[in-house]
Amino acid sequence: MSFNWSLMVFFILAGISVGSALLVVANRNPVRSALFLVVNFFVLAIFFLTLSAQFIAAVQVIVYAGAIMVLFLFVIMLLNLGAPEALKERGGLQMPVAIALAVVFISSLGLAGSLTTGLPPTRATPATVDGSPYFTNRDILLPADLAQKLRNGADPATAYLRDQMHPEVQAKLAAYRDSDAPSVELISDMKRELNRLVDGPNLYDPQRFSSVRLSRETQKLLNSASPMTDRKRINRLLLQDVFPLEITKSDQMGSVETIGKAMFDAKQPWLLPFELTSILLLVGIVGSVVLARRRG
Amino acid sequence: MPGSPTIWDDLTLILPLIVLWITSFVLLLGDVVVWKKNRDLNPILAIVGTLIALGIAVYQTISLTGDKAFARSLNMDALAQVSMIALLVTGLLAILLAWTYLKNRGLERGEYYPLMLLSVSGAALMGAANDLIVLFIGLEILSFALYVMAGFSRSDIRSEEASIKYFLLGAFASAFLLYGIALVYGATQTTQLSELASRVHSAQTPMLVAGIGLLIVGLGFKAAVIPFHQWTPDVYEGAPTSVTAYMAGAAKIAAFVAMLRVFDSLAPVSSVWLGAIQALAVLTMVFGNLLAIAQTNVKRMLAYSSIAHAGYLMVAIATLAHRLDGPRGAQAGELAMTGSLFYLFAYTFMTLGAFGVLIYLSNRGKDYQQIEDLRGLVRHDPRTAYAMLFFMLSLGGIPPTMGFMGKWQIFYAALSGGEIMLAIVMALTSVMAAFYYLKIVYVMCFEEPREAAPAPAQFSFGASLSVLLSAAATILFGIMPGLLYTLTGLVR
Amino acid sequence: MHELPSANLVGLITGLPLLGFLFHAFFGKLIITRMGNAVGKRVVGGLATALVFASFGVSLIIFSGLLSMEGEHKRAFASLIPFLSKPVAWIDIAGFKANFGALVDPLSILMCLIVTGIGGLIHLYATGYMAADKDYARFFTYMNLFIFFMLVLVLADNILLMFVGWEGVGLCSYLLISFWYEDTENSKAGNKAFIVNRVGDVGYALGIMAIFAFFGTLTFYTADGKGFLDAAIAGKAANGADFTAEIALVIGLLLFVGACGKSAQFPLHVWLPDAMAGPTPVSALIHAATMVTAGVVMLTRMSPIIVKSETVLLVVAVVGLFTAIFAATIALTQNDIKKVLAYSTVSQLGYMFLGCGAGAFGAGMFHVTTHAFFKALLFLGAGSVIHALHHEQDMRRMGGLSKKIKVTYLTMLAGWVAICGIPPFAGFWSKDEILGYAAGIHSFGMLIYAVGLITAALTAFYMSRLMWKTFWSDQRFDEAALGAHGHGGDSHDALHDHGNDAHSVHDAQPHSSGVKESPPSMLVPLVILAALSVVGGFIGTPFNNFFEHFLEPSIARSEAHHGVSFLTGAALGTIAAAIGIALAYTLYAKRRATGELLTEAQKAGNLLYQAPANLWYVDRFFYDLFVIRGGNIAVALWRVVDQNIIDGLVNAVAGITGLFSELFRRLQTGYIRAYALSMLTGVVLVVIALLWSAMRTMGK
Amino acid sequence: MLGVPTEYFLVLSGILFTIGVIGVLIKRNPIVIFMCIELMLNAVNLTFIALGRHFVHVNGQMYVIFVMAVAAAEVAIGLGIIVALFRSKETINIDEVNLMKY
Incomplete structure (x- = not known):
């Protein structure tokens, strides 16, 4: 790699975001502060986009830059706070001490390596993002469900896949009970076997996969490519289609579909917090009503 | 699928919360649409709703149906259930107090009780959270309602000041908490507490350490631990007294139950955080008590006292660190859990009782806030004075009150866990506490009333009942701690 | 018989006063308003008194049961809940267990007898003394509550429950001092009492911690020998560690600090003289006869731990001795009759500590007993005098009362000879016993003995001074003026000038004037106590020391021995008393006219x-x-x-x-920015501290 | 931007967070203080998303959704409080909100 373009873009955007953040703080005029905050939010939205968080990026623009900042500006205008002279900054120790402490804060985090060396070992380049077809333990999102499905073998595809697995693993699956969380070994076994299936011969057979809804990408690949060259890719996609929720389809990690499915899947821990945000918003509404009423 | 939990089982587990939510909807709509003028219906319905929720919670606790719920985002174990009971009791007493207080002030706005019930549910969620993000949302539900309630007295500039101080500092603190959650997630790839417990040991990276530090900050703010405490006296003083009473009890319970949960699952890396918790505990005990001495306003004094009590509870958290050090440590950890729950019950009863006395007295038209206002109370209102005396003795940890029993349990836990130094500091600072609690007793009993014969306080059902219930509990559970221990002892 | 007969009645000893407390708290005022002042007060006071006497009766039953018990220990475990014979769990929390139980043994039952017996008499006295008080019901509510807590203190079978009683009596004392709290000069007394007592309580609380940390239990004795005192006697903790003198030193000193607070030993004695601001029956009951001896009772209970350390014993003895002579010299200078008695109490408590410090806990307890007789008598007598003179407490305005209030005078005379240590009255035997043992302390016992004798002479002197100034000198007040316009002088009497509150008997007979003898309800207790002061000492004579023999099972064996023979001691003691009295005679008898x-x-x-x-x-x-x-x-x-x-x-x-x-x-500036800054400081410190400690542990 | 290591994003978000902290500490206008708090929250969001990408985990993004909901409710309440304060005090200088102290 001669020149890392993406790094350069990153640094440019990072510079803009830090600069706009600094200007939010440094500006005396609250209107300008708000506008620089909008700039900052937009830059963050771009970052989100590149971090495979398409949905969040959209929400960032709509909710933050759109709704929230408009509200801020509205209040500033309402209170007629455009004139910055009203709030002359006073001298004193507060500012230097505050800045010094904040710098100590970030540098202690940085120097101690909290932000740079703290990440647990993981693949340098995520499989499904860079196209590698292999699974890791983390790709198995719902190990319990995967184990259940494999054990039950309700449809021919699942049953076939299970039968292809190592007899020992099959025994383990048979012994798996719903009430237990799958052990780490079982997860590793399943991952290893899935990777073996990916490596193995083409899994596709129209009969076998008749009850599986194939994604458009899979169909395209099945129709067009020569079976030999894209065997691994096809196998991976087929497995994803058989276990749509249980294993990652991380090339679409940030899509509305993934997020929506995760959000409303009773087996994932997001349903409750999602419902709770409605309570939170209710508190917000009631609170604003109380605050907005005239005195007395 | 038979055997595995369905969504209905999950919903059953949070049935008390659902009752609270439904009650708040009914109150919100009813106040605007149905019974526009009949203001007394609001507290009555709120009480009914809380009582139903309390009944369900007690039933569920006794029948021990608790389990993880909502795909492990909630952990409705005994700790969650018992803390929910504590919160509902706090809510109940606070509604009774508010009934009197709001009526006296002409503040009977329909939104008060729904806000309070919603915040109770938020606090209960904090106590039940098995996921840091649920904890965060619970905390925000609790806090948002409290920010608004602190500023509920719109004609009082102090109330608004309390509101904005609480809001800005609270939001600041919760940003730190959130950053802490993010770093813990980065270090362990999970935010579920039950998962954390098994992962933290192998993930002792600087990122985890910094994350834990920020969690301490975020939760320490809510719990009013020094040096994250400075909002406490101002907000306690400025907020309407009924809100202060509620806030003192509910926020303390929620923050400490959440802390117990978090640090229980962080016990495998206790060597990392124990020192900081110990230091904060000492700091909080010493300065909380010290600062309370010079106060002349009862509400402010009780605010510093609440800080001091947070210090005692931090001793329990520090004891939790020894949970994995052999059988003695495990026993100490259990004791710290059960002891702090007992203590939280005690704290909520005696604090709400003390504020209740202020509210009851304010029934005379004048606001009773200064210690001076209580001069010679025993002469013209002996019953109220004795109730206050009892709450002060209990807050001071003098037997045979509930406060003593609670303090003793934490003391005992600290001793069994080997936190000898903290136990000694706790004993010494308790003496310091005698200075200011007894100042009130002294002023009430040994000084002449300023006015010859102030008008007797009008009888007010809400405040009287609330004070009576608190006093009864403080005495009963002080003499017979076993009764409450059957409940708090479930938390192991 | 190894079982205690009627053990199921033990709970009644505490139960009856508690019942009285609850009854009066809820219905006392109602009864007085409903039944009228005269009848209602008689019912309330009578009930309160009767319940305490009933409790005394139960104590007697248990006492006789204890006497009939066989076996070395004479120890039984009962419940504090009436009609249960087995103790029930009070706290049973994850390995920590404390019973709501009573330890019935000679020590506890002796104290029960004293508390309920003397307490009953004082209640009876108070029905007369307080007759005109408008807060009559409240007074007896507190008094019954005090009796309850005091009994919990002495009967508790574990040190935590004892602590509950300990704090409870402190609370009652606080409330009762405040009962007539009007005088501004003494207005800080209440606070002083509480703060000083809290200092003692810290010692006590830390002592409890230390006991728990070492022994792992807080129960004194158990049937199967697992209590911490069992362990202390055996010299081994439950986990097998040796109970060494060093541990005994730590625990003993901490507990001693606690005892000093409650029993007003130097330098924690300052609160007691001020506590005399309360009504006189309170001074007699709480601040002379019972509560202030709690420290001695506690040390005696803990004697198996105390005797283990020579140092602790010596400290107790020296502090006791110093307090005794120190307070005695102060008593010389006081003019307020109750203050004299208060300092005298401090001084006598010093004697008791001296006895404990000499290892003669039995002798200390003996003095507790006789002192309860004669000091209660003296206080009540002083109350009678004060009452006769319409709330005059200053001895400079007394005199010549021996002829006017004969019964009071004669009973006071009995108290006087008892405290002076004239044989064969009560004080003689116990004081002599203590001094005898004190003389046996180490090599310098004789020095202690000498100081003790000087103190005895001082005691005789100041008590004689009190008698002269009050009874024997010429009258120094205008009898006609008494009662006519209230009370003369500028005494700092708490009973004085309080407009709305009790003027006790004085108000009951509003138009009477002159010196009046007290009503029978006040005189009967005086007579009974006088009789006890005269003959009470015979239970513990060296010839047939029933008392110490009885108490033996409760007390650790120590190496205490008499340093002087009985006859020498008796002779020297009598001579010291005689010198004191003679000196007072030579000084005061001639100056009858002034008494000054x-x-x-x-x-x-x-x-x-x-x-x-x-x-x-x-x-x-x-x-x-x-x-x-x-x-x-x-x-x-x-x-x-x-x-x-x-x-x-x-x-x-x-x-x-x-x-x-x-x-x-001042750090709490009120500025949000400042608060946020302090939060950030906290954040930085916490994060750095955590990272630092993590790096250290990871580096290992 | 696949080639950018996750750590870079973490450091960037740390810096943004710190700038927010400084703003909270030195600004006098509560609205701007509040904006700085929003800045802090957004910095945390960036952390979450970067970590989510690192772990190929949808969790990181889920957290952000909740944080955004919290932020929205917070804005509603916070601005309400500020407007209410302005109405009664006629000033918005946070240093004049100083009735209660010591």
């Missing part, structure tokens, strides 16, 4: 040297030596040490804490 020596001496100064030719050389010598010099020293002691240094210390501690509090509260 000290003040006149200070005023007149040199004139006295030019007094008439028939000077009694002895008189002048003693006068010069003891009254002018000694008196000045005593006054100086009182003024400088007591009023300034110790009081000052207490105030300084409070002041310094307050100062720091004021200082630090």
Whole structure:
């Protein structure tokens, strides 16, 4: 790699975001502060986009830059706070001490390596993002469900896949009970076997996969490519289609579909917090009503 | 699928919360649409709703149906259930107090009780959270309602000041908490507490350490631990007294139950955080008590006292660190859990009782806030004075009150866990506490009333009942701690 | 019989006063308003008294049961809940267990008898003394509550429950001091009492911690020998660790600090004289006969731990001895009759501690018992005098009462001979016993003995002074003026000038004037106590020491022994008392008219040297030596040490804490930015501390 | 931007967070203080998303959704409080909100 373009873009955007953040703080005029905050939010939205968080990026623009900042500006205008002279900054120790402490804060985090060396070992380049077809333990999102499905073998595809697995693993699956969380070994076994299936011969057979809804990408690949060259890719996609929720389809990690499915899947821990945000918003509404009423 | 939990089982587990939510909807709509003028219906319905929720919670606790719920985002174990009971009791007493207080002030706005019930549910969620993000949302539900309630007295500039101080500092603190959650997630790839417990040991990276530090900050703010405490006296003083009473009890319970949960699952890396918790505990005990001495306003004094009590509870958290050090440590950890729950019950009863006395007295038209206002109370209102005396003795940890029993349990836990130094500091600072609690007793009993014969306080059902219930509990559970221990002892 | 008969009745001992407390708390005032002042008060007071006497009766039953018990220990475990014979769990929390149980043994039952017996008499006295009080019901509510807590204290079978009783009596004392709290000069007394007691309580609480940390239990004794005192006697903790003298030193000293607070030992004695502001029955019951001896009871209960450490014993003895002589010298200078008795109490408590310190816990308890008789008597007698003189407490305005209030005078006389240590009255036997043992302490026992004898002489002197000034000198008040316009003088009597509150008997007979003997309800207790003061000592004579023999099972064996033979001791003790009385006679008998020596001496100064030719050389010598010099020293002691240094210390501690509090509260500036800054400081410190400690542990 | 290591994003978000902290500490206008708090929250969001990408985990993004909901409710309440304060005090200088102290 001669020149890392993406790094350069990153640094440019990072510079803009830090600069706009600094200007939010440094500006005396609250209107300008708000506008620089909008700039900052937009830059963050771009970052989100590149971090495979398409949905969040959209929400960032709509909710933050759109709704929230408009509200801020509205209040500033309402209170007629455009004139910055009203709030002359006073001298004193507060500012230097505050800045010094904040710098100590970030540098202690940085120097101690909290932000740079703290990440647990993981693949340098995520499989499904860079196209590698292999699974890791983390790709198995719902190990319990995967184990259940494999054990039950309700449809021919699942049953076939299970039968292809190592007899020992099959025994383990048979012994798996719903009430237990799958052990780490079982997860590793399943991952290893899935990777073996990916490596193995083409899994596709129209009969076998008749009850599986194939994604458009899979169909395209099945129709067009020569079976030999894209065997691994096809196998991976087929497995994803058989276990749509249980294993990652991380090339679409940030899509509305993934997020929506995760959000409303009773087996994932997001349903409750999602419902709770409605309570939170209710508190917000009631609170604003109380605050907005005239005195007395 | 038979055997595995369905969504209905999950919903059953949070049935008390659902009752609270439904009650708040009914109150919100009813106040605007149905019974526009009949203001007394609001507290009555709120009480009914809380009582139903309390009944369900007690039933569920006794029948021990608790389990993880909502795909492990909630952990409705005994700790969650018992803390929910504590919160509902706090809510109940606070509604009774508010009934009197709001009526006296002409503040009977329909939104008060729904806000309070919603915040109770938020606090209960904090106590039940098995996921840091649920904890965060619970905390925000609790806090948002409290920010608004602190500023509920719109004609009082102090109330608004309390509101904005609480809001800005609270939001600041919760940003730190959130950053802490993010770093813990980065270090362990999970935010579920039950998962954390098994992962933290192998993930002792600087990122985890910094994350834990920020969690301490975020939760320490809510719990009013020094040096994250400075909002406490101002907000306690400025907020309407009924809100202060509620806030003192509910926020303390929620923050400490959440802390117990978090640090229980962080016990495998206790060597990392124990020192900081110990230091904060000492700091909080010493300065909380010290600062309370010079106060002349009862509400402010009780605010510093609440800080001091947070210090005692931090001793329990520090004891939790020894949970994995052999059988003695495990026993100490259990004791710290059960002891702090007992203590939280005690704290909520005696604090709400003390504020209740202020509210009851304010029934005379004048606001009773200064210690001076209580001069010679025993002469013209002996019953109220004795109730206050009892709450002060209990807050001071003098037997045979509930406060003593609670303090003793934490003391005992600290001793069994080997936190000898903290136990000694706790004993010494308790003496310091005698200075200011007894100042009130002294002023009430040994000084002449300023006015010859102030008008007797009008009888007010809400405040009287609330004070009576608190006093009864403080005495009963002080003499017979076993009764409450059957409940708090479930938390192991 | 190894079982205690009627063990199921033990709970009644505490139950009956508790019942009284609850009844009066809820219905007392109602009864008085409904049934009228006269009848209602009789019902309330009578019930309160009857319940305490009933409790005394139950104590007697248990006592006789205990006597009939066989076996070495004479120890039984009962419940504090009436009609249960087995103790029930009070706290049973994850490995920590404490019973709501009673330990019935000679020590506890002796104290029960004293508390309920003397307490009952004082209740009876109070029905008369408080007859005109408008808060009559409240008074008896507190009194019954006090009896309950005191009984919990002495009966508790574990040190935590004892602590509950300990704090409970403190609370009642606090409430009862405040009962008539009007005088501004004493307005800080209540606070002082509480702060000083809290200092003691910290010692006690830390002692409890230390006991728990080492022994792992807080129960004194158990049936199967697993209590911590069992362990202390066996010399092994439950986990097998040796119970060494060092551990005994730590625990013993901490507990001793606690005992000092409650029992008013130097320098924690400052609260007791001020506590006399309460009604006289309260002074007699709480601040003389029962509560203040709790420290001695506690040390006796803990004797298996205390005797293990020579150092602790010595500290107890020295502090006790010093307190005894220190307070006795102060008592010389006081003019308020109750203050004299208060300092005398402090001094006598010092004797009791001296006994404990000598390892003779039995002798200490014996003095607790006899002191309860005669000091209760003296206080009640003083109350009777005060009442007769319409709330005059200043002895300078008394005199000549021996003929006016005969019964009071005669009973006071009995108390006087008892406290002076004249054989064969009660005080003689117990004081002699203590001094005898004190003489046996180490090599310097004789020194202690000598100081003890001097104290005894001082005691005899100041008590005789009190008698002369009150009863024997000429009358120094205008009888007609008494009662006509209330009360004369500027005494700092708490009973004095309080408009709305009780004027007790005085108000009951509003138009009477002159000196009146008290009503029978007050005299009967006086007579009974006088009889006890006369003959009470015979339970513990060296010839047939029933008392100490009875108490033996409760007390650790120590190496205490008599340093002087009985006859020598008795002779020396009597001589000391005689010297004190003679001195008082020579000084006061001649000055009957004024009864004033000290003040006149200070005023007149040199004139006295030019007094008439028939000077009694002895008189002048003693006068010069003891009254002018000694008196000045005593006054100086009182003024400088007591009023300034110790009081000052207490105030300084409070002041310094307050100062720091004021200082630090300035950090609370009210600015949101400042608060946020302090939060950020906290954040930075916490994060850095965590990272630092993590790096250290990871580096390992 | 696949080639950018996750750590870079973490450091960037740390810096943004710190700038927010400084703003909270030195600004006098509560609205701007509040904006700085929003800045802090957004910095945390960036952390979450970067970590989510690192772990190929949808969790990181889920957290952000909740944080955004919290932020929205917070804005509603916070601005309400500020407007209410302005109405009664006629000033918005946070240093004049100083009735209660010591």
